[in-house]
Amino acid sequence: MTTALKAQGLGKKYGRRWALTDCTLDVPAGRVVGLVGPNGAGKSTLLNLAVGMLTPTAGQIEVLGNPAGTSQRTKIGFVAQDTPTYARLSIADHLKLGARLNPRWDDSLAQARIQQLGLDPKQRAGKLSGGQRAQLALTLGVAKRPELLILDEPVAALDPLARREFLQDLMAAVTEQELSVILSSHLVSDVERSCDYLVVLVDSRVQVSGDIDTLLATHYRLVGPRRDEKSMPQNQYVVSASHTDRQSTYLIRTDEPVLDPAWAVSQLTLEDIVLAYMGRSTSAPQNNRPLLEVQR
């Protein structure tokens, strides 16, 4: 099994509105995948389809090699958006819930994690901070011992410090357990910190997807005298271009070194790359969705 998530022409309609249309993607297994896109791009819908909370209106979706939603619950862990927990139940109750409802539950792992986080098992989940609640939800997801852990915007509501701690914890759990992870976020920095594979989803379309190191190594910014896009070499794929009267700035992807001495070549950050791909889509007609948010 080499794919964690595979979608073909996937679509989901709520009433009359399509939340996701014609989405095709292929996410490899064994990676920590960051799914990035602006709000409303269909990230949540896609992940909810993957865990079977929703059924597709069109197309197919496969998880771990099988159609989504069919008795794979033991193999998939899901940390839902806003990391819901039962406010009136204690942490210990949540662990008991996990133990009772999951055949592969790893209780020692769960206990150890709670202890490590310094949480009191008798405390009610309703009294926890946002970060602690997210950690509890993550503990439930991890101790289930899934093959694939899906997290839907797990850190969206957290402050920067809690955000970093959560992602570090997630990474630690991933390395210990060798599981595949798909993590959605509207912040590139979250993904940069924790993922090794990136999927950019805009308007339910995959703009770019690939290994993050490879993406960083194959994207360049070229600044030089004004030059027409048509005259760019074949092996340089233009992601975005902007021109002044005398100067052109290109963002390109290429597997080969840029040798043309006319260009001043610079490396890009992941955020630059993501923004460039999103910018492309937002310039398309009938698109007025907000741009990717940049973390303060």
Place this chain on the structure above:
Amino acid sequence: MIWLTWRQFRLQALMVTAAIAVLAVFLAVTGPGVADDYDRYAGDFLKQLSMQRLNGYLYIVGQVLVYAAPPVIGAFWGAPLIARELEAGTHRLVWNQSISRTRWLVAKLAVTGLGAMAVTGLLSLAVTWWADPIDDAIGAGQTSGIFNVSRMLPPVFGARGVVPIGYAAFAFALGVAVGLVARRTVVAIAITLAAVIAVEVLSPMLLRPHLMTPVEATVVVTAENMRGFMLTGPEDDAEVVQIEAKLEGEGFWKISEHTVNSAGVVQTKLPQWLRDCGPPPPNGAVSPGRMSFEVCFQRLADEGYRQQIKYHPANRFWDLQWREAGIFLLLAAGLTGFCFWRIRRDLT
């Protein structure tokens, strides 16, 4: 799953069962005394009983509680069952554990729903047992104070036997279904409360009379069995629109009564001369044509007027009980089926 269901449900369970348990203790303590009095005072039983303040209270409280149990259970056990999960988003937590939604719902409905029926059943059993001597005495024609309603009549019928169990099952299933559709706990509670109370009020009027074909009786009104006399219109030119006769026997439930003429046609208005048979007008002016009751009703009978009465006799009590309970259990089953169908569809 049963553990989780109980863990989430125990507070509500405790509150309702505590109230019922308190009443049950009172009934258990006083019940044997009521039964003893029934044996000791025989025909004066109800007269004696109406002088005992505690038993009067218990009679009313028991009645009220049996009627209150279904709406309360529907609103506070049924409505929040799914609505609260949907509202807090915790369904996304629990449905992503290793068990299916269907299994989750089975456990939830089985534990809470059967609990609702059991608790209501025990309450109804306790009240029915405690009030049995009273119902029996009323059925035999005794009346005194508040103890004057036969168990066949709507105010008491729904608080005895198995009907409350049917109401409770229906109310619970309705609450769950409304919660699943409304997705808001408070809204679901309000709708369920209103709907179940409405059903309790309307069922005796719209459903119960039709559960069995009523028995029909034709009675001639006499001065002795005349029980009602209704006039309308101005005082000096009133029309008799309705008279009522009493049926032989006790403890039956009268559904309808019409006056028919000799041709068997239902009369909406009775002969003009009958006006003078009624009680004299309050100003004391006795009209010249005034006749005695005996003469009046003899003439009415001679002209062929009869009372046509439809009723359910007292011995149909359990037949009606089982039928009504059965219908509400069927409705509950239908609502439960809807819940299973709905929960398997998209819910985010």
